[in-house]
Amino acid sequence: MKVIKFGGTSVGEVHAIEQICYILIDKKEQEDRYAIIVSAIGGITDQLVICAQYAEKKNIKYYLILDEIESYHLEIIRELFTILHKKKLISRIIKYLKNLEKIYNSICKITYFSKVSLDKIMNFGELISSFIISEKLKASGFPSKWKDSRNFIMKKSIQVNLDDVKSLFINDNTPYIILPGFIAAKNEKEIATLGRGGSDFTASIFSASIQSEYMEIYSDVSGIMTVSPKIVSKAFPVKNISYREAIEISYLGAEILYPPTLLTSMKKNIPIIILNTFSPLEMGTLIFSTFKTKSLITVITGMKNITFLSLKRKLGMPGYFNQFAALSSNDIFHVLINQSSSELCIENKILSEFTNDMNHPFSVDKELCIISIIVSNIKNISVTSGYMFSALGKESIKPNVIGSTEKNIYAVIAKKYFKLSIKFLHDIYFDNHYKKVHIFMAGLGQVGSKLIEQLNKQKEYLVEELHIQIRVIGICNSKKMFFDILGINLNNWQKNLKLGTPMIIEEFLGNLYNLNLRNSIFIDNTASKEISHLYDDILGKGIGVVTCNKIACASSYHEYKNIKNLSRYFKAPFFFEPNVGAGLPVINTLNSLIESGDKIHLIESVLSGSFNFILTQFGSFIDIVRETQKKGLTEPDTRIDLSGIDVIRKILILGRECGDSIELEDIKQISLLTKSSIKAFTVDNFYQELIYNEEFFTKRSLVAKEQRKRLRFIAKYKYGESYVGLKYIEFQHQFYHLESKDNMILYTTDRYSDLPLLVKGAGAGAEVTASGIFTDIIKASI
Ligand SMILES: Nc1ncnc2c1ncn2[C@@H]1O[C@H](COP(=O)(O)OP(=O)(O)O)[C@@H](O)[C@H]1O
Numbered sequence: 099m100k101v102i103k104f105g106g107t108s109v110g111e112v113h114a115i116e117q118i119c120y121i122l123i124d125k126k127e128q129e130d131r132y133a134i135i136v137s138a139i140g141g142i143t144d145q146l147v148i149c150a151q152y153a154e155k156k157n158i159k160y161y162l163i164l165d166e167i168e169s170y171h172l173e174i175i176r177e178l179f180t181i182l183h184k185k186k187l188i189s190r191i192i193k194y195l196k197n198l199e200k201i202y203n204s205i206c207k208i209t210y211f212s213k214v215s216l217d218k219i220m221n222f223g224e225l226i227s228s229f230i231i232s233e234k235l236k237a238s239g240f241p242s243k244w245k246d247s248r249n250f251i252m253k254k255s256i257q258v259n260l261d262d263v264k265s266l267f268i269n270d271n272t273p274y275i276i277l278p279g280f281i282a283a284k285n286e287k288e289i290a291t292l293g294r295g296g297s298d299f300t301a302s303i304f305s306a307s308i309q310s311e312y313m314e315i316y317s318d319v320s321g322i323m324t325v326s327p328k329i330v331s332k333a334f335p336v337k338n339i340s341y342r343e344a345i346e347i348s349y350l351g352a353e354i355l356y357p358p359t360l361l362t363s364m365k366k367n368i369p370i371i372i373l374n375t376f377s378p379l380e381m382g383t384l385i386f387s388t389f390k391t392k393s394l395i396t397v398i399t400g401m402k403n404i405t406f407l408s409l410k411r412k413l414g415m416p417g418y419f420n421q422f423a424a425l426s427s428n429d430i431f432h433v434l435i436n437q438s439s440s441e442l443c444i445e446n447k448i449l450s451e452f453t454n455d456m457n458h459p460f461s462v463d464k465e466l467c468i469i470s471i472i473v474s475n476i477k478n479i480s481v482t483s484g485y486m487f488s489a490l491g492k493e494s495i496k497p498n499v500i501g502s503t504e505k506n507i508y509a510v511i512a513k514k515y516f517k518l519s520i521k522f523l524h525d526i527y528f529d530n531h532y533k534k535v536h537i538f539m540a541g542l543g544q545v546g547s548k549l550i551e552q553l554n555k556q557k558e559y560l561v562e563e564l565h566i567q568i569r570v571i572g573i574c575n576s577k578k579m580f581f582d583i584l585g586i587n588l589n590n591w592q593k594n595l596k597l598g599t600p601m602i603i604e605e606f607l608g609n610l611y612n613l614n615l616r617n618s619i620f621i622d623n624t625a626s627k628e629i630s631h632l633y634d635d636i637l638g639k640g641i642g643v644v645t646c647n648k649i650a651c652a653s654s655y656h657e658y659k660n661i662k663n664l665s666r667y668f669k670a671p672f673f674f675e676p677n678v679g680a681g682l683p684v685i686n687t688l689n690s691l692i693e694s695g696d697k698i699h700l701i702e703s704v705l706s707g708s709f710n711f712i713l714t715q716f717g718s719f720i721d722i723v724r725e726t727q728k729k730g731l732t733e734p735d736t737r738i739d740l741s742g743i744d745v746i747r748k749i750l751i752l753g754r755e756c757g758d759s760i761e762l763e764d765i766k767q768i769s770l771l772t773k774s775s776i777k778a779f780t781v782d783n784f785y786q787e788l789i790y791n792e793e794f795f796t797k798r799s800l801v802a803k804e805q806r807k808r809l810r811f812i813a814k815y816k817y818g819e820s821y822v823g824l825k826y827i828e829f830q831h832q833f834y835h836l837e838s839k840d841n842m843i844l845y846t847t848d849r850y851s852d853l854p855l856l857v858k859g860a861g862a863g864a865e866v867t868a869s870g871i872f873t874d875i876i877k878a879s880i
């Protein structure tokens with residue numbers, strides 16, 4: 099036995115009713131029994147209420163509305179049925195409408211309508227529509243029968259006796275039973291309704307009492323959407339959600355489901371499927387117990403037509419919370435109670451019913467609305483609320499009340515911002531038109547600053563041409579760190595960094611992990627050993643790493659391999675192009691050669707831009723070194739360049755990229771400096787020690803000049819024969835002509851055997867190093 103509900107949006111037009119038949123024909127083959135719950139034609143219940151309000155005021159408009167209601171239904175009947183069927187049906191509908199008219203006339207006479215007469219009036223919508231559908235099914239050959247829900251659903255307070263419902267299915271085995279939703283009986287004489295939108299509740303009562311396999315709810319949307327499609331046309335259906343999330347969604351404004359429906363189905367563990375009458379083959383949304391989801395949030399929702407009541411304390415009166423009893427006695431669901439300031443949000447539709455029963459003074463604000471975000475996992479609450487409130491802040495929207503439960507985060511804001519804030523939040527969380535890449539950057543020295551400058555300059559191009567939106571979420575240097583979950587303003591990041599908190603790398607990474615933003619990349623612009631040791635942890639969390647820091651790739655082969663494996667295993671990009679040749683495509687070229695099946699025999703290179711700069715200058719050695727550092731061409735610690743270790747690391751990395759499990763010790767080195775200068779404790783000491791190297795350089799420069807050669811610091815990789823060191827280069831060699839801070843790399847391979855493949859260009863400097871990182875960021879983002 100299955101329960102299917104068709105909402106008001108599915109019964110409003112001839113085409114929609116034909117669509118219902120089409121959906122049910124498809125189920126005919128399944129030889130099952132169906133309870134089909136039908137709502138009133140969309141908008142009719144509202145019309146019936148408005149009509150009563152006019153009648154109460156003796157406004158004859160009620161006649162006009164009644165006329166409209168009548169002609170709307172009759173028109174549908176005329177179009178749907180043959181003459182034979184029409185007669186019987188029209189006389190039944192006219193009978194209903196005559197009774198309805200009588201009630202309105204008496205309201206008009208006594209200028210008052212009670213809740214009891216309102217319930218009576220509202221009953222007509224579902225009575226008429228369900229009867230029309232039932233007759234249409236019969237006429238289309240379905241073995242169907244109309245039954246009156248009021249005989250089965252006894253509404254004593256809000257509780258419903260499920261045994262009454264069971265009796266229907268025990269005593270009748272017609273395959274298709276059509277029932278009006280929303281309506282019920284209080285007792286043998288009095289009728290009732292189940293609350294606005296209550297047809298869903300009818301369906302869940304039926305499915306719970308017979309423990310149906312599942313319940314299908316048909317509406318005019320293809321499931322529960324990420325946001326109301328009336329507000330954001332780009333909304334899309336959520337595949338599955340838990341009952342708990344659906345409860346929050348329905349309480350907080352998405353009219354797609356009536357809240358008590360979900361509680362009833364949840365208690366009996368009955369799956370609910372939300373489907374589209376007009377596109378029934380779409381998957382829709384499955385609501386069930388729990389689902390594992392990766393997304394941070396499920397749905398964004400909001401309520402515009404709410405009233406914000408502030409209850410004032412009255413001395414000598416018991417607490418104001420007992421006033422809320424007036425809510426339950428009126429079947430009213432409050433949306434939000436803010437305990438500290440005794441504020442309460444309820445829907446406008448039900449305001450008068452509630453306030454009539456209040457004996458506490460209160461003030462009313464109708465210029466507010468609620469927006470909320472439904473969160474799939476309680477762990478995401480703090481992250482998402484930070485996100486949401488800074489998003490509102492960015493649009494200068496100040497919430498009056500903010501809060502969260504274990505499943506949602508809400509804000510009460512000025513009504514005029516309703517659509518804007520919902521659209522804005524949806525854009526942030528769900529708009530995947532372009533890929534959002536989230537950057538967490540360590541190191542804001544010369545390279546870091548240049549990188550930010552480049553990212554800022556290129557951001558529009560990236561969005562327009564590559565559909566990538568890069569947001570820098572976190573930045574840090576050795577002293578401070580700063581985060582902006584919506585993206586740091588790259589025009590004044592320095593100011594923001596000053597306002598940041600003291601840098602603690604664990605906290606920096608903690609934020610990176612907890613924010614759990616899709617496509618996060620950690621950028622290391624430092625030369626820090628400590629930070630390079632964190633890559634395995636970061637990659638192990640599936641987060642990409644882009645780095646110009648050579649330490650990780652140049653430490654033990656085991657560490658290098660481990661990082662590479664983690665990157666592959668967790669599908670987290672790990673790129674380090676600037677490790678060799680700054681912005682030059684050195685590693686990229688090498689990788690492309692290998693990937694395309696070429697075999698590398700020899701790499702000859704000049705890999706130190708700083709060294710090359712030093713060797714191409716004239717004058718005092720120390721002065722040249724100082725100038726080179728000032729120009730930003732050396733590592734922050736000059737010893738690393740001049741000891742040769744920087745070049746050794748680079749050629750080591752190239753060797754490893756060739757697939758060789760090479761270690762630092764395997765590379766022969768011809769040391770340049772005296773041991774004491776290499777061992778100098780501080781950079782200042784190092785400069786003092788350099789005085790003893792002055793002679794070493796002058797001598798070699800003179801020899802080179804005499805022999806018409808040039809001094810170059812060479813790095814060579816050949817399996818088993820790798821070295822770095824100073825060499826005298828002849829005029830014929832390409833290295834001879836290398837100027838200033840340029841690098842040159844020659845690849846001799848199977849394919850490039852006579853003439854090596856050459857990569858040449860500026861291999862040092864903040865600008866080009868930053869551009870190398872930039873290229874890697876793009877590579878990691880695509
Ligand atoms: N998050 C949401 N997902 C789906 N529909 C939503 C959402 N928020 C609002 N809606 C609106 O709910 C409407 C369906 O609810 P309702 O009008 O009560 O349907 P029915 O009359 O079929 O019961 C849809 O037309 C849609 O515009």
Ligand SMILES: N[C@@H](CC(=O)OP(=O)(O)O)C(=O)O
Pocket residue numbers: 104105106107137138140141143144223279280293294295296297298
């Ligand atoms: N017709 C009722 C009950 C209902 O559930 O309607 P719908 O299924 O169209 O939300 C109402 O408008 O409140």
